[in-house]
Amino acid sequence: MEEKIVAGFEQVLPEKIEERSFAIIREELAQMGIYLDPREAPVIERVIHATADFDHAESLVFSADAPSIGIQALRHRATIVTDTNMAKAGINKKKLGSLGGQVLCFMADEDVAEAARAQGSTRAAASMEKAARLSSALPGPMIIAIGNAPTALIRLYELIQAGAFMPALVIGVPVGFVNVVQSKERMLSRTDTPYIIDRGRKGGSNVAAAIVNALLYQA
Amino acid sequence: MEEKIVAGFEQVLPEKIEERSFAIIREELAQMGIYLDPREAPVIERVIHATADFDHAESLVFSADAPSIGIQALRHRATIVTDTNMAKAGINKKKLGSLGGQVLCFMADEDVAEAARAQGSTRAAASMEKAARLSSALPGPMIIAIGNAPTALIRLYELIQAGAFMPALVIGVPVGFVNVVQSKERMLSRTDTPYIIDRGRKGGSNVAAAIVNALLYQA
Numbered sequence: 001m002e003e004k005i006v007a008g009f010e011q012v013l014p015e016k017i018e019e020r021s022f023a024i025i026r027e028e029l030a031q032m033g034i035y036l037d038p039r040e041a042p043v044i045e046r047v048i049h050a051t052a053d054f055d056h057a058e059s060l061v062f063s064a065d066a067p068s069i070g071i072q073a074l075r076h077r078a079t080i081v082t083d084t085n086m087a088k089a090g091i092n093k094k095k096l097g098s099l100g101g102q103v104l105c106f107m108a109d110e111d112v113a114e115a116a117r118a119q120g121s122t123r124a125a126a127s128m129e130k131a132a133r134l135s136s137a138l139p140g141p142m143i144i145a146i147g148n149a150p151t152a153l154i155r156l157y158e159l160i161q162a163g164a165f166m167p168a169l170v171i172g173v174p175v176g177f178v179n180v181v182q183s184k185e186r187m188l189s190r191t192d193t194p195y196i197i198d199r200g201r202k203g204g205s206n207v208a209a210a211i212v213n214a215l216l217y218q219a
Numbered sequence: 220m221e222e223k224i225v226a227g228f229e230q231v232l233p234e235k236i237e238e239r240s241f242a243i244i245r246e247e248l249a250q251m252g253i254y255l256d257p258r259e260a261p262v263i264e265r266v267i268h269a270t271a272d273f274d275h276a277e278s279l280v281f282s283a284d285a286p287s288i289g290i291q292a293l294r295h296r297a298t299i300v301t302d303t304n305m306a307k308a309g310i311n312k313k314k315l316g317s318l319g320g321q322v323l324c325f326m327a328d329e330d331v332a333e334a335a336r337a338q339g340s341t342r343a344a345a346s347m348e349k350a351a352r353l354s355s356a357l358p359g360p361m362i363i364a365i366g367n368a369p370t371a372l373i374r375l376y377e378l379i380q381a382g383a384f385m386p387a388l389v390i391g392v393p394v395g396f397v398n399v400v401q402s403k404e405r406m407l408s409r410t411d412t413p414y415i416i417d418r419g420r421k422g423g424s425n426v427a428a429a430i431v432n433a434l435l436y437q438a
Contacts, residue, residue, distance in 0.1 A: 008401050008404075009373075009398050009401050010397055010398055010401075012397055012398075013339075014335070014339070014340060014341040014370070017341075017370075017397050020396070020397050021395055021396040021397050024396040024397070025396065049395065049396075050394065050423065051394065051421070051423060052394050052395055052396065052399070052419075052420035052421045052422070052423075053272065053421065084308075084309075085308045085309075086305050086308045086309040086424065086425065086428065088308070089303075089304045089305045089307070089308035089309075090303075090304075090305040090308075090424070116233070120232075120233070121233060122233045122236075151233070151236075154228075175269065175270065175271050176240055176268065176271055177239070177240040177243040177244065177268075177271065178229055178231055178236050178239050178240050178243070179228050179229055179231075180271070182227050182228050182229075185227075200271075201271035202270070202271045202272065203271070204269065204270060204271075204425050205305065205309070205424075205425055206305065206423050206424055206425050209305065
C-alpha cells in the first residue's frame with residue numbers, strides 16, 4: 001500500500017505500524033549519532049518503542065553477553081519472576097508459553113505479605129526470597145525482571161551476595177526516587193551476575209516487559 | 220524512625236516510600252520553577268512518580284475541570300475501558316471495586332479481532348466501537364483510558380464526532396511514533412469532550428494507570 005499523508009496522518013497498514021515505528025527509531029538514533037551494539041540494539045530499540053524516550057539508549061547497560069544469555073535461558077523453559085503484575089501483563093505469554101516458559105508475580109501472595117510484615121520489609125523484597133526458594137526446585141533457569149521496586153533489587157543483590165541465589169539474568173529497571181539509583185549501582189558492582197540495568201531513575205513495568213519481549217522475539 | 224543514609228542508601232520505612240517519593244517530586248518541581256494547578260497536581264505528580272520523567276509536567280494537558288469530572292464519574296460506578304491489559308493490571312482494582320466501578324479491556328476478545336480484520340483496522344480501534352456499544356447499556360459513566368494505540372484515540376474521536384459516543388472522560392496517552400502526536404492533537408481540538416492528554420510522543424500503559432489511580436485516590 002502506498003504510504004501517504006492525509007490530514008496530517010501517516011497512512012500505515014495496521015500490521016506495518018510496528019515496523020514503521022522501529023524504522024523511525026533507527027533513523028532518529030542515527031541522526032543523534034548514536035550507534036548501538038547490534039547485540040543490544042533489539043532490547044534498546046524495543047524500550048524506546050515502549051516509552052518514546054531516547055534517554056534509554058544511554059541509560060541501558062548490559063553485562064557481557066547479557067542479551068544472548070537471556071535468549072538462551074528463554075530457549076530452555078525459563079521462569080520469569082517479576083515484581084509487578086503490570087510487567088506480567090505486558091510480557092508476551094503466547095510466545096513465552098510456546099518456548100515452555102512461564103512468568104510469575106508473587107506480589108499478591110499472602111505468604112509474601114506475611115513475610116514482609118514480619119521482617120518490616122516490602123512485599124517486593126519478600127517476593128525475591130520466594131523466587132530464590134522456588135529457583136532451586138525448578139528444572140529450568142530463572143530470569144528476574146524488576147520494574148518497580150528498588151527494595152526487590154537490593155534484596156536480590158543480598159541473596160546473590162550470600163550465595164543463596166543465582167538467577168540466569170537480572171533485568172533491573174525499577175523506577176522512581178527513593179534508592180532507585182543506588183539499588184542499580186549496587187547491582188552493577190557485581191561481576192558474576194548477568195544483568196540488563198536501566199541506570200538512573202527511569203525504568204518501569206513497561207520497560208521490564210519490553211526488555212523481556214525483545215529477548216523473547218529473538219529466542 | 221530516624222531517617223539516615225547508610226552506605227549511600229536512604230533509610231525509609233516501607234510504608235513511607237511513596238510519601239517520600241512525592242516529597243522529592245514536589246521539591247524538584249519547585250526547584251525547576253514549575254508550579255502546578257492544585258486540581259491537576261495529583262495526576263501530574265503520580266505520572267512523574269510512575270515514570271521518573273518530569274517532561275510530563277509540561278506535556279499533560281487538561282480540559283476544564285477534567286480531574287473533578289473524572290473523580291465524579293468514579294464516584295458513580297464508572298466503567299473504565301482501556302486498550303491494554305497492562306493498564307488494566309496497573310489500575311487499583313480494590314479501590315475501584317470499593318466504589319462499585321470496573322475496568323475492561325477488549326483487546327483479546329475474538330469479536331474485536333474479527334471486526335478489526337473485517338475493517339482492515341486495528342483491534343484497538345475496534346475495541347472503541349465495542350466500548351461505544353456497551354456504553355449505552357450501562358447505568359454508570361464510562362471513562363476511556365488509551366495508553367498504547369493512537370488508532371484507538373482516532374476512532375474514539377470519530378465516534379464522538381459522529382455523535383455515536385460520549386464518554387465522561389477521555390484519558391488519551393498513547394505512546395509512540397506513528398500518528399501518536401497527531402491523534403492527540405485531533406482529540407485536543409474537541410471543545411465538548413473532557414480529556415486528559417499527554418501531548419507529544421510520550422505516554423503509555425503506566426501513564427494511563429497512574430492517571431486513573433490519581434483520580435481514584437481522590438474519589
